[in-house]
Amino acid sequence: MIINSNIKTTLEERSKKLEPSHIEIGLLIGQESEISEQQTYVLGLIPLNFSTEDDKPNNMDSILSINRVWVLEYCDQINIMLYGGIDIVGIYMIIPDSDTLNEKNNESFIMKLLKSIHTSINSKSLQFISYSKKTGLINGKITNSSQLFRLKSTELKVVNNLETEFLSLHCILPIDIKLKSKNGIISCEDGRDDIKEIFENQLFKESILLIENEMVNGNEIISQQFKSKTKLNIDLLTNQLDSISTSSLQFNFYKNDCNTHYIAYIHKLEQVKTAFKFIKKDIIKSVQSRFDLLFGDDDYLKLSKESPILELPRRVNIQWLSNDVSICDYLPSNGTIDDCYKVITDLLQITSPKINSIDNKNNNNNNNNNNNKPGKNITENKEIKEKKEIQSNEIKPSLQQPQTKQNNNLYLIIIISVLVLMVAFYFKFFV
Numbered sequence: 001m002i003i004n005s006n007i008k009t010t011l012e013e014r015s016k017k018l019e020p021s022h023i024e025i026g027l028l029i030g031q032e033s034e035i036s037e038q039q040t041y042v043l044g045l046i047p048l049n050f051s052t053e054d055d056k057p058n059n060m061d062s063i064l065s066i067n068r069v070w071v072l073e074y075c076d077q078i079n080i081m082l083y084g085g086i087d088i089v090g091i092y093m094i095i096p097d098s099d100t101l102n103e104k105n106n107e108s109f110i111m112k113l114l115k116s117i118h119t120s121i122n123s124k125s126l127q128f129i130s131y132s133k134k135t136g137l138i139n140g141k142i143t144n145s146s147q148l149f150r151l152k153s154t155e156l157k158v159v160n161n162l163e164t165e166f167l168s169l170h171c172i173l174p175i176d177i178k179l180k181s182k183n184g185i186i187s188c189e190d191g192r193d194d195i196k197e198i199f200e201n202q203l204f205k206e207s208i209l210l211i212e213n214e215m216v217n218g219n220e221i222i223s224q225q226f227k228s229k230t231k232l233n234i235d236l237l238t239n240q241l242d243s244i245s246t247s248s249l250q251f252n253f254y255k256n257d258c259n260t261h262y263i264a265y266i267h268k269l270e271q272v273k274t275a276f277k278f279i280k281k282d283i284i285k286s287v288q289s290r291f292d293l294l295f296g297d298d299d300y301l302k303l304s305k306e307s308p309i310l311e312l313p314r315r316v317n318i319q320w321l322s323n324d325v326s327i328c329d330y331l332p333s334n335g336t337i338d339d340c341y342k343v344i345t346d347l348l349q350i351t352s353p354k355i356n357s358i359d360n361k362n363n364n365n366n367n368n369n370n371n372n373k374p375g376k377n378i379t380e381n382k383e384i385k386e387k388k389e390i391q392s393n394e395i396k397p398s399l400q401q402p403q404t405k406q407n408n409n410l411y412l413i414i415i416i417s418v419l420v421l422m423v424a425f426y427f428k429f430f431v
Contacts, residue, residue, distance in 0.1 A: 001040050001042060001127050001129075001140045001142065001154050001155070001156055001157070002039070002040070002041050002042065002157045002159055002162065003041075003042040003129070003140075003156055003157070003158055003159070003162070004042060004043050004044060004158075004159065004161070004162035004163065004321075005158055005159065005160045005161065005162070006044065006321075007042060007044070007045060007129070007138075007158075008131075008138055008158065010044075010045060011045075011092070011094060011129075011131040011138060012131075012136065014047065014094060015094045015131060015133045018094060018133070019061075020096060020133065021061050021096055022060060022061055022096075023060050023061070023062070023063060023066075023093055023094060023095050023096070023100070024047060024060075024093065024094040025047075025048055025060075025066055025071065025091060025092070025093050026045050026046055026047040026048050026091065026092050027045065027046045027048065027074070027075065027078055027088050027090075027091055027092075028042050028045055028088070028089050028090040028091060028092055028127055028129060029042070029043055029044050029045065029046060029078075029082065029086060029087070029088060029089065030042040030043045030044075030086070030087070030089040031043070031085055031086060031087065031089070031166075031265070031266075031267060032087065032089060032123065032124055032125065033267065033269075033270065034270055034271065034274045034277075035269070035270060035271060035274075036269075038125065038142065038154075040089050040090075040125065040127055040142075041089075041162060041165075041166075041267055042089060042090070042127060042129075042162075043086070043162055043163055043166075043321060043325060044163075044320070044321055044325075045092055046078055046348060046349075047349055048070075048071060048074050049346065049347065049349055063093070063095075063100065063101075063103075063106045063109055063110065064105060064106065064109055066109070066113070068112070068113055068116060071091075071113060071116075071117070072116055072117065072120055075088055075117055075120050075121060076120065077347060078347070079121060080285070080289035080292070080293075080330075081318075081327045081328055081329055081347075081348075082327060082328075083263040083264055083265060083282055083326065083327065083328060084169070084262070084263065084264030084265070084278040084279055084280075084281045084282025084283075084285065085169075085264040085265045085266050085274075085278035085281070085282075086264075086265050086325065086327075087121065087123065088117070088121050088123070089123065089126065089127050090114075090126045090127030090128055090129070091113070091114070091117070091126075091127075091128060091129075092128070092129040092130070092131065093110075093128075093129075093130050093131070094130075094131045094133060095130055095131070095132060095133065096132075096133055096134060097132050097133070097134040097135070098130065098132045098134075098135065098137070098139060101130060107151060110128065110151065111143065111149045111150060111151065112149075114126045114128065114143055114149055115145075115149045118144075118145065118149070124144060125142055125143065125144035126142070126143055126144065127140065127141070127142055127154075128140070128141040128142070128143065128151060129141075129156075138156065139153075139156075140153070140154045140155070140156040141153055141154060142154040163321045163322065163324040163325050164324060165267055165268050166265045166266065166267055166268070166324065166325065167222060167223070167226075167229065167230055167231070167232055167265070167266050167267075167268055167275075168230065168231045168232070168263060168264075168265055168324075168325075169231075169232050169234050169263065169264040169265070169266060169275055169278065169279050170231060170232070170233055170234065170261065170262070170263055171233075171234040171235070171236055171261075171262045171263075171264075171279050171282075171283070172259050172260070172261050172262070173236060173259065173260050173262065173283075174259050175253040175260065177251055177252070177253065177260075177287060177312060178251075178252050178309050178310065178311050178312070179191070179249055179250070179251065179291070179309070179310045179312070180249070180250045180252065180309050180310070181249065181250075181303055181310070184302060184303050184305070185300055185301070185302050185303070186249065186300065186301045186302075186303070186310070187299065187300055188291075188292065188295045188298070188299050188300070188301070189299070190247075190249075191249055191291055192288050192291065192292070194246040194247075194249045195284065195287050195288050195291060196284055196288070197246060198244050198246065198251055199280070199283060199284050199287070200280075200284070202244055203238060203244070204280060206238060207236050207237055207238045208236075208237040209234060209235070209236060209237075209276050209279075210234065210235040210237065211225075211226070211232050211233070211234055211272065211275065212226065212229075212232055212233055213233075213235065216272045217272065218271060218272050218273030218276065219271055219272070219273065220271065220272045221268075221269060221270070221271060221272075222266060222268065222270060222271065222272050222274075222275055223268035223269065225272060232275070234275070234276075234279050252309075259359070260286075260315070260359050261315070261317070261357065261359055262279060262282045262283050262286060263282060263317070263326065263328075264278035264279045264281070264282045265278070265325060266278055286315060286328075287312065289330065290312040290313045290315070290330050291312065293313055293330055293332065294310065294312070294313070294332075311333050313330040313331055313332045313333065313335070314330065314331045314333075314358055314359045315328055315329075315330055315331075315358070315359040316328055316329045316330065316331055316340055316355055316357075316358050316359075317355065317356040317357045317358070318344060318350075318353055318354070318355055318356065319353070319354040319355075319356055326356060327348075329343055329344060331358065337355070340355070341353060341355075
């Protein structure tokens with residue numbers, strides 16, 4: 001397990017805020033290697049905020065007092081906020097002493113909890129980090145289904161600023177996706193399946209992926225192919241599509257100024273094909289997550305006859321680890337920036353969140369309404385805007401019909417002019 005140097009520092013700081021007998025649990029965020037088995041990069045952690053109804057901290061004095069259902073709910077909420085390639089890779093605990101893990105039923109409880117998380121997020125393996133308040137030492141363990149979720153000790157390697165070893169992948173699609181039910185009722189389960197079917201078996205199969213305008217061998221190590229690069233543009237070249245339909249939904253693709261920004265992160269030692277996998281995953285996951293948010297706790301959604309088209313929530317880019325790794329949230333069409341700030345503050349416990357950008361052509365209205373509010377930094381990243389313009393211009397020609405009529409007229413004029421000159425030359429010298 002390779003962990004970021006900020007992990008130990010954060011655990012030390014948070015342990016000082018706990019009572020001696022209390023424990024804390026949280027999620028480990030990072031990436032599982034696709035080419036090196038049993039290799040996991042842990043970039044950061046997110047504490048779970050178990051607050052009571054009156055917003056007072058729900059201090060836990062034993063491992064067995066952890067609410068497993070609550071942990072899984074947190075996993076679901078955090079999971080939709082992670083870009084492609086970044087996942088929940090395990091959990092951590094701050095405990096009074098390392099002997100706490102050996103107390104009766106504690107390890108068994110942790111194994112069952114990790115098994116439930118594994119089922120929820122479908123990971124290959126899960127990491128477990130414990131921090132002892134008594135000794136100030138951190139300990140790492142790993143588990144997976146082949147071990148029947150028994151905890152096995154693993155070596156911890158600390159790397160300074162691990163996030164700088166990751167490349168960010170950016171794909172901007174000049175399409176806006178809206179959902180339109182054929183019978184006025186949309187099923188959440190059917191809709192999720194349709195989304196995966198549409199993208200994996202139709203859109204992706206009929207498209208070409210380029211990195212920095214190049215066709216690249218999928219088995220190449222990405223950092224060797226693009227040396228000294230930290231950000232890479234990925235173009236998804238698709239056929240001209242107006243809509244794609246399934247048995248229950250119709251996806252309309254609008255070629256306009258409403259660009260949607262998809263992001264993934266990849267360790268520099270991974271392969272190019274993994275980069276394509278991660279950006280595709282982000283596209284599908286983003287649409288599915290926004291789709292889920294429309295339903296809340298309901299299994300079905302009924303559209304009114306006046307507004308049969310359902311618009312998906314907008315995606316909000318939030319700074320997480322310095323300027324290297326971001327996370328995201330989603331803003332409904334009737335939501336406000338204040339709602340987004342509240343979610344970030346409550347769920348992620350980030351005291352001064354910075355919003356980098358908001359997808360949707362109506363961003364400017366939202367930004368103008370909030371720029372003057374203290375503590376709120378809502379700026380459209382200039383570099384992202386430039387990439388949107390560049391990629392939009394590159395993709396548009398493939399989405400437009402060639403203008404051959406104007407070309408044909410030009411050729412006809414040239415031919416007539418040449419014939420007139422030839423006739424004049426003949427009468428001058430031969431007649």
